[in-house]
Amino acid sequence: MVKVEVAREAGACYGVERALEMTEDALAEGTSRVRTLGPLIHNPRVVASLAERGALVVSDPREAAGCTLVLRTHGVTPAEETEARELCSSVVDATCPFVKKVHRAAEKLSAEGYRVVIVGEAGHPEVTATLAHAPKAVVVGTAKEALALPHVRKTGVVVQTTQSAARLTEVVSALLTRTEELRIVNTICEATSGHQGACAELAARADVMVVIGGRNSANTTRLAEIAAAVCPRTHHVEGADELKASWFADAGLVGVTAGASTPASQIHAVVEAIESMVGE
């Protein structure tokens, strides 16, 4: 008999739940048009559902003049926030408090004269926002990139919230050769590390792993990588309609996990669909 097991930590995190609630509240108030600055979270299906109910995505505060503007979970630049507060009828700041902690740490290290290194993915909205809080910072994604930095006296490190502890360790080891003093503010979010640990544990036992979440979601992609490293039959889907019955042939245990932007309803839908495919 095939068993379907959901990882002990999976799906929507505190920051995403909070942002969704804030947006739902703004929609419920209905006093003015609601817009979100960039996709509220990295989950195309949730973003599409919000848009259907009136919370459209804009890429610039100028497109939301006179509206209620929700600032996304991953944070915005100080310039965008200033412009939003000038132009919009109201601003709902749904930036995750853990992301704000990264901004503050980067600002503080920069003010104290450290060369700030952001360990993360260049171009990711969270990293772009952090960079705007410490404009002289450098973004480093790998140990190789860290080794290419010039040697300086003081280096301070902050981390994109969704990075893995292994990546941080690798970059920090490389940085030790590029600086005299190294200060690390570990800003990896506990939701991320909890999801990753639970995913690795389940993937090591599972015959097939299904990872649910946006393909544009950094933390979901990381979960899929972690799962695939120990369970080659790993599939990343955005919803139940992408599942294929052939994936589960001869499987004894199907593991399911989901990124931090995946609401519980999407997890339930996927579990139900797998169970009906394997004849549970």
Ligand code: SF4
């Ligand atoms: S993963 Fe962590 S930092 Fe990112 S939104 Fe969720 S709680 Fe906040």
